[in-house]
Amino acid sequence: MLAVNHLSHSFRNGTEDTPVLNQIHFDVGKGEMVALLGSSGSGKSTLLNLMAGLMKPTTGSILINGSAIEKMNENQLAEFRRSHIGFIFQSYELITHLTVRENVELPLVFQGMKPKLRREKAMSLLTKVGLGEKTEMFPSQLSGGQQQRVSIARSLVTMPTIVFADEPTGNLDTKTEKEIIDLLIELNETLGLTFVIVTHELEVARRTQRVIQLRDGYLVEDGAWAGEDE
Numbered sequence: 001m002l003a004v005n006h007l008s009h010s011f012r013n014g015t016e017d018t019p020v021l022n023q024i025h026f027d028v029g030k031g032e033m034v035a036l037l038g039s040s041g042s043g044k045s046t047l048l049n050l051m052a053g054l055m056k057p058t059t060g061s062i063l064i065n066g067s068a069i070e071k072m073n074e075n076q077l078a079e080f081r082r083s084h085i086g087f088i089f090q091s092y093e094l095i096t097h098l099t100v101r102e103n104v105e106l107p108l109v110f111q112g113m114k115p116k117l118r119r120e121k122a123m124s125l126l127t128k129v130g131l132g133e134k135t136e137m138f139p140s141q142l143s144g145g146q147q148q149r150v151s152i153a154r155s156l157v158t159m160p161t162i163v164f165a166d167e168p169t170g171n172l173d174t175k176t177e178k179e180i181i182d183l184l185i186e187l188n189e190t191l192g193l194t195f196v197i198v199t200h201e202l203e204v205a206r207r208t209q210r211v212i213q214l215r216d217g218y219l220v221e222d223g224a225w226a227g228e229d230e
């Protein structure tokens with residue numbers, strides 16, 4: 001499903017290379033739900049951006065369903081991301097002048113799907129995430145938790161191979177955070193979707209099956225959640 005092979009990444013500051021990830025190596029199987037945990041600056045976002053094909057690694061490779069994404073050119077990658085990768089952002093990234101339903105339909109518009117079918121798919125997912133009554137509203141008319149539900153529905157509407165989430169509960173209060181985690185777990189269990197969730201919220205890590213911890217660019221733990229400390 002996902003294989004991260006001896007991945008290292010450095011950023012160039014002027015003439016100096018600053019290593020941010022060092023020899024990161026792990027696999028994620030189909031249907032797994034993994035939390036990627038680490039304190040600020042540990043390299044979580046960089047790793048997520050590499051896995052989602054938003055950046056190319058300095059060395060190492062990332063295989064999704066057996067395809068090495070770092071070897072793809074721009075067009076191949078865009079096409080691959082459209083059909084295989086879902087992404088949930090901390091700040092939702094919804095399009096304000098489109099309705100909730102239109103936002104969820106958008107990835108299917110890019111796939112060239114016919115309006116009737118994409119509308120049905122969007123409505124069905126919006127019902128699943130508890131927004132069946134809000135489909136014709138605009139994002140600004142919804143709460144933060146509801147906007148994140150729209151973003152989740154949008155990330156799943158293409159039935160991607162893997163869904164990456166970047167601090168999906170980072171802007172939410174504790175109660176809403178719990179509801180969003182419950183929803184992600186339910187979607188993982190009922191649809192067999194594979195999730196990698198970047199977080200520094202221990203509550204998220206406590207609830208997933210597996211936690212991968214980064215510290216200063218190194219993978220320091222990989223297994224079931226075992227403690228209170230980061």
Ligand SMILES: Nc1ncnc2c1ncn2[C@@H]1O[C@H](COP(=O)(O)OP(=O)(O)OP(=O)(O)O)[C@@H](O)[C@H]1O
Binds near residue numbers: 011018020046047
């Ligand atoms: N474009 C860049 N150029 C130079 N250095 C960068 C760049 N992006 C990130 N870094 C550095 O890489 C390191 C890891 O950053 P990253 O954003 O991956 O960490 P993080 O664990 O996601 O942190 P946070 O939880 O605060 O988002 C940091 O030291 C950061 O300063």
